[in-house]
Amino acid sequence: MFEKRSDLRKFLAVAETGTVLGAADRIAMTQPALSRAIARLENSFGGKLFERLPTGVRLTEFGATVAEQARHILGEMETAEGAIKSALTGHANGLRITAGPTWMQAVLPEAVARFHDAFPEVELRLHAMTFLEGIRLLVNGESDLHCGRIDVERRLPAILRRESFLDMTSRIVARSDHPLHAGEVTCSDLTEWPWIDCEASARTQDDEDRSPLAELLDEISARTGKHVRTVVRAGPAGLALMGTGPYLSRLPVTFLDRLPGLRLKPLPLEFGVARFRAGLVSRISAWDFAAFRYFAETVRDLARRQRGRLRPITAA
Incomplete structure (x- = not known):
């Protein structure tokens, strides 16, 4: 009956929170x-799980x-996987890493x-994607790891660990030879050039998946009464496109x-920070x-060397 562990986790999230909305957020x-x-x-079980x-x-x-058995199944699978992996050097199935486009x-x-250099026998699988x-x-x-x-x-499930250790700032950017770098920039100017959304979800967007840039473009339209001319919702792949034309992001x-080879720099305006x-x-x-x-600590060390203002690590 249980074809995927994700089915068990979804069901248990609703059982533990007592609401579909709370479980969905979790x-x-x-x-x-x-x-x-x-x-x-x-429908698969042929019976009602919730009142x-x-x-x-x-x-x-x-x-x-069903909930009692689901917890038992998940616990047994976690125990078995841990025992197998502990018998091997490193991580049995390789490491599966996701990252935002600029981090990637x-x-x-x-x-x-x-x-x-440290673990030549362990495979890494990398995918650029949104939070x-x-x-x-x-x-x-x-x-x-993400x-x-x-x-x-955002409230995260108890199986996850969050480390927030870097203050970062986003600004509206363009190629260093973009015409908008030549002088003062207004919100109206921002509607005349095509935009690339590098943080758009690869999935069909709903309100939860809307990217921060989508909200910024809404604000530009509200301020100017104009629609942004073109928006390329390219997700992480959009970062490579930024170096190919007069795009904004x-x-x-x-x-x-x-960022290798892109020659990007912030526009001379405070709006959109x-x-x-x-x-x-x-x-x-x-x-x-x-x-x-080793991998997580290496990423943390490299990221903390960047120019962002640092704070002590917090975990949740």
Whole structure:
């Protein structure tokens, strides 16, 4: 009946929070998507898992039995995987890493080189993606570590560890030879050039998945009464496009001079400046393995050397 561990985790998240909305926030899903997942499970089992209440949901007698078995299955699988991995050097299946686009180009290349010197037998799998996409993979057991922008307000599942250790600033940027670098820039000027959204989710966007740049473009339209001419929602792949034409975007300036070959620099205006926290989110169980600890600590060390103003590490 249980084809995926992610099905078990979604079901247990609802059981433990008592609301579909609370569970959706906890596991970084949208409420409609989680409701559909629960409906599919109930259809598969042939019985109701939850009783609907005015304030949320509670397990039916049948649902309580399923929840008990689901926790048992997940616990046994985690124990078995840990025993297998502990018998090997490093991390049995390689390390699965996700990162924001600027981190992927500015921080991870040196981290990867150091890691392979120390653990040449361990495979690394790297994927550039947004914070929410990275959290979804972590929650589903499909990733070990996400590096980049951190939402410090979002409640994370107990299986994840958050380290927020770097203050970063994003500004509107363009190639160094862009005409807007020649003089004073107004909001109206920003509507005349094409934009690339490097933080757009690869998934179909809903309100939860809207990128910070999408919100900025809404503000520009509200201020000027004009629509931005062109928006390329390219996600992490958009970073490479920034060096090919007169595009605008908003990117972290902390790592701007470490992006190879792009020749990007901030526009001369204060509008659009955003400050945020960055760091690592990881599966707590991954810290049991020497290879993972080495990689995560190397990424942390390299990132903290950049020009951002640092604060003590906080974990949640």
